[in-house]
Amino acid sequence: MTGNITGPSREYGIFIKGGKGNPHEGLNEASSMIQFFQVYKTYPGNIKALANISFKIEKGEFVFVTGPSGAGKTTLLRLIIRVERPDQGEILVNKRNVSRLKNSQIPLLRREVGFVFQDFKLLNNKTVYDNIALVLRALGYNKKEIPKRVRQVLKVVGLEEWVLKQPPLKLSGGEQQRVAIARALANTPSIILADEPTGNLDPELTVEIMDLLEKVNQLGTTVVVATHNTSLVAQYTKRIIPLYRGEMVE
Amino acid sequence: MGALSLVRRTFGVMKENGPTHVLSIGTIAISFFLFAAFLLLPLNFASFLEAWEKKVQIILYLKDGVEAKRILQLTGELQREEGIREVSYVSQRKAMESFERDLAGYGGVLKGLKEEVFPASFEIQMDERFRTPERIRALAARLGNIKEVEEVQYGGVWLERFSIFLYTLKWGLWILGGVLVVIIVSVTANTVRLTLYNKKSEIEILKLVGATDTFVKLPFYLEGGLQGFLGAAGSILLLLVLFHFFSLKVSPYVSLYFGQLRLSFLPPNMIGWILGIGVASGLLGGLLSLRKAARI
Numbered sequence: 384m385t386g387n388i389t390g391p392s393r394e395y396g397i398f399i400k401g402g403k404g405n406p407h408e409g410l411n412e413a414s415s416m417i418q419f420f421q422v423y424k425t426y427p428g429n430i431k432a433l434a435n436i437s438f439k440i441e442k443g444e445f446v447f448v449t450g451p452s453g454a455g456k457t458t459l460l461r462l463i464i465r466v467e468r469p470d471q472g473e474i475l476v477n478k479r480n481v482s483r484l485k486n487s488q489i490p491l492l493r494r495e496v497g498f499v500f501q502d503f504k505l506l507n508n509k510t511v512y513d514n515i516a517l518v519l520r521a522l523g524y525n526k527k528e529i530p531k532r533v534r535q536v537l538k539v540v541g542l543e544e545w546v547l548k549q550p551p552l553k554l555s556g557g558e559q560q561r562v563a564i565a566r567a568l569a570n571t572p573s574i575i576l577a578d579e580p581t582g583n584l585d586p587e588l589t590v591e592i593m594d595l596l597e598k599v600n601q602l603g604t605t606v607v608v609a610t611h612n613t614s615l616v617a618q619y620t621k622r623i624i625p626l627y628r629g630e631m632v633e
Numbered sequence: 634m635g636a637l638s639l640v641r642r643t644f645g646v647m648k649e650n651g652p653t654h655v656l657s658i659g660t661i662a663i664s665f666f667l668f669a670a671f672l673l674l675p676l677n678f679a680s681f682l683e684a685w686e687k688k689v690q691i692i693l694y695l696k697d698g699v700e701a702k703r704i705l706q707l708t709g710e711l712q713r714e715e716g717i718r719e720v721s722y723v724s725q726r727k728a729m730e731s732f733e734r735d736l737a738g739y740g741g742v743l744k745g746l747k748e749e750v751f752p753a754s755f756e757i758q759m760d761e762r763f764r765t766p767e768r769i770r771a772l773a774a775r776l777g778n779i780k781e782v783e784e785v786q787y788g789g790v791w792l793e794r795f796s797i798f799l800y801t802l803k804w805g806l807w808i809l810g811g812v813l814v815v816i817i818v819s820v821t822a823n824t825v826r827l828t829l830y831n832k833k834s835e836i837e838i839l840k841l842v843g844a845t846d847t848f849v850k851l852p853f854y855l856e857g858g859l860q861g862f863l864g865a866a867g868s869i870l871l872l873l874v875l876f877h878f879f880s881l882k883v884s885p886y887v888s889l890y891f892g893q894l895r896l897s898f899l900p901p902n903m904i905g906w907i908l909g910i911g912v913a914s915g916l917l918g919g920l921l922s923l924r925k926a927a928r929i
Contacts (some may be wrong), residue, residue, distance in 0.1 A: 450734070464841065490846075493840075493841060493842060506838070518838070521839050528888065564840075
């Protein structure tokens with residue numbers, strides 16, 4: 384597989400237009416799942432996290448966000464689910480303007496997004512079943528529907544039923560990440576955001592997890608994977624949003 | 634979220650942090666126990682005071698040689714006085730006889746005492762509404778001005794001091810109550826904060842998958858409220874047990890010195906208030922700890 388590295392200005396020139404005319408032109412296109420328009424984010428102490436970020440991710444696309452540590456990958460993902468708020472600029476996620484979302488609407492946005500972490504963030508005092516069911520309970524799923532749904536997502540991520548009664552720590556790293564992906568998929572989100580999902584895994588398991596994310600993408604879910612691993616990115620023919628010190632680079 | 638599921642989640646949260654919860658419920662129970670025990674004091678002292686007030690009388694000791702005609706006149710005047718219900722004259726002879734009766738066992742000592750040693754007196758019972766320390770004092774002062782009266786005696790001084798003591802106790806209770814609420818709020822807030830810390834990952838996951846604030850926070854509010862309720866209920870139970878023990882074992886001995894002692898426990902409305910304060914303080918504790926936490 385070969386990398387298909389695309390420069391942001393070439394791909395998303397439509398947003399810029401020399402800063403003239405309607406600044407929001409190009410936003411809210413029907414097929415777009417995620418759109419960033421001239422987004423800036425600075426942390427206290429004047430630490431620049433992101434500057435002038437504009438891009439568009441289409442519905443059903445698989446995109447890598449790459450860059451070394453401190454490039455702003457995690458901040459970018461956190462902005463999508465409104466864990467962070469941009470200082471400037473607009474962010475649209477599935478036609479919702481995230482930057483202007485009321486607090487009461489944030490849960491609705493997050494229900495459309497599944498998040499996968501590098502360290503899995505599984506609850507080790509609960510079984511695999513409870514880890515997945517917890518999400519469904521929180522989202523008000525019917526009591527009878529929950530076991531069915533848990534088994535469905537478990538099948539999607541290629542895990543067998545016996546793991547359901549196990550605590551996560553009894554599973555291998557790859558299996559734990561599969562459980563985390565199952566949990567992210569439980570609510571059938573439109574988008575999966577994965578922050579260094581293979582960061583804690585060996586190369587063999589890395590391929591397994593990436594193949595799984597590709598499979599999820601083929602089922603119609605938009606997938607955004609943030610990673611610093613350029614060799615991993617090079618193995619897949621996917622679009623890339625490259626970041627360096629908070630800015631998009633060629 | 635169904636009520637049953639909410640209760641299950643709340644108990645789940647509490648179970649995972651069991652020993653800490655037992656400790657904080659115990660602390661709340663002890664704090665409430667002290668408060669409730671102090672509440673019992675003025676409650677029972679007030680009835681004690683009431684019983685004593687009924688027994689209070691003014692005694693007017695007369696000067697020697699007051700004529701029988703004047704005695705009769707004075708009796709009439711006293712009976713007409715506002716606030717006086719009953720007036721009885723105790724002659725010198727009667728006083729000596731009463732003294733002899735009271736000290737019957739010491740007959741030898743009394744030999745040779747003559748009735749002239751004992752002053753004649755008026756024993757005055759007051760109307761019910763005149764049995765307050767202030768009114769007794771005022772009446773005694775007025776009666777002391779009668780020319781034939783040598784000395785006035787009444788239990789009012791003692792009653793007055795006791796009444797001041799009760800007043801101070803009641804104010805002390807308010808202060809104690811305030812301190813207690815601060816203790817309960819801080820104990821619950823810290824326990825809930827500890828639970829929040831233990832459940833940090835779970836809360837983070839729940840918030841990231843789109844659980845509402847109410848879904849995430851409600852069990853923690855309830856945890857605080859439940860802690861306050863259990864602590865308050867525990868304190869009342871403990872107090873009830875000790876109260877019965879005191880009534881059965883100690884009260885008869887106390888009655889020997891202070892007359893028939895009728896002890897009463899906290900009335901239902903007061904118990905309701907204690908439980909209510911427990912729940913409210915617990916909820917406040919939960920609210921305070923959640924205000925800063927779980928901000929994702």
